Amino acid sequence: MLEVGCGDEGGVVAALVAAGYDATGVDPRAPAGDRFRQVDFREVDGEYDAVVAGRVIHHLVPLDDAVEKLASLAPVLIVNEFAWDLIDATLQEWYDAERASRPGATGPPTVEQWRRRHPGLHPHDILLTALRAHYDERTLEWLPYFQHWLGDVESPDRIGYQWAGTRTSTTRSSAPSR
Numbered sequence: 001m002l003e004v005g006c007g008d009e010g011g012v013v014a015a016l017v018a019a020g021y022d023a024t025g026v027d028p029r030a031p032a033g034d035r036f037r038q039v040d041f042r043e044v045d046g047e048y049d050a051v052v053a054g055r056v057i058h059h060l061v062p063l064d065d066a067v068e069k070l071a072s073l074a075p076v077l078i079v080n081e082f083a084w085d086l087i088d089a090t091l092q093e094w095y096d097a098e099r100a101s102r103p104g105a106t107g108p109p110t111v112e113q114w115r116r117r118h119p120g121l122h123p124h125d126i127l128l129t130a131l132r133a134h135y136d137e138r139t140l141e142w143l144p145y146f147q148h149w150l151g152d153v154e155s156p157d158r159i160g161y162q163w164a165g166t167r168t169s170t171t172r173s174s175a176p177s178r
Ligand SMILES: C[S@@+](CC[C@H](N)C(=O)[O-])C[C@H]1O[C@@H](n2cnc3c(N)ncnc32)[C@H](O)[C@@H]1O
Pocket: 004, 005, 006, 007, 008, 011, 026, 027, 028, 029, 039, 040, 041, 042, 053, 054, 055, 056, 059, 060
């Protein structure tokens, strides 16, 4: 399996290996080690069984080319994302108040500050449309997200989502043909 955008902590690579998968993580910020490559995923070739991408695709530009490249790497894509564009005034107020009461939390001090620091991210409908252009959707499950920013908390949000798809038959693999 290939984890794209595993981050500087290695993402889910160690968990995949512990579960018995042969897994590699790629990210310019990937940690050192045999299981990691410090590269942009667009430099990766070959055919994997599945690609995993956690909170990465909303950053990728141009989006459609990036998704086409992901689809060339494996017939299955598993995505963990969050729909930042669904943070409405009520959720924003809830988050800001919770964050203020948790000085040790790792999330941004306020949603507004996070928005200012992350211009140009893809909203969830654009992202899902790009995924559905290259994959048949198998799963879309909406989940709480703010615990990633706040730690152990029961959050009212449902802006996190897990998505899985299988490559459409018209999308070509990047593996050499035999
Ligand atoms: C928000 S972090 C998510 C890290 C990790 N997957 C997680 O969920 O904690 C997004 C990561 O995607 C990586 N990234 C962005 N564009 C990338 C690309 N073209 N190829 C590989 N990694 C990329 C960034 O370097 C960053 O580490």
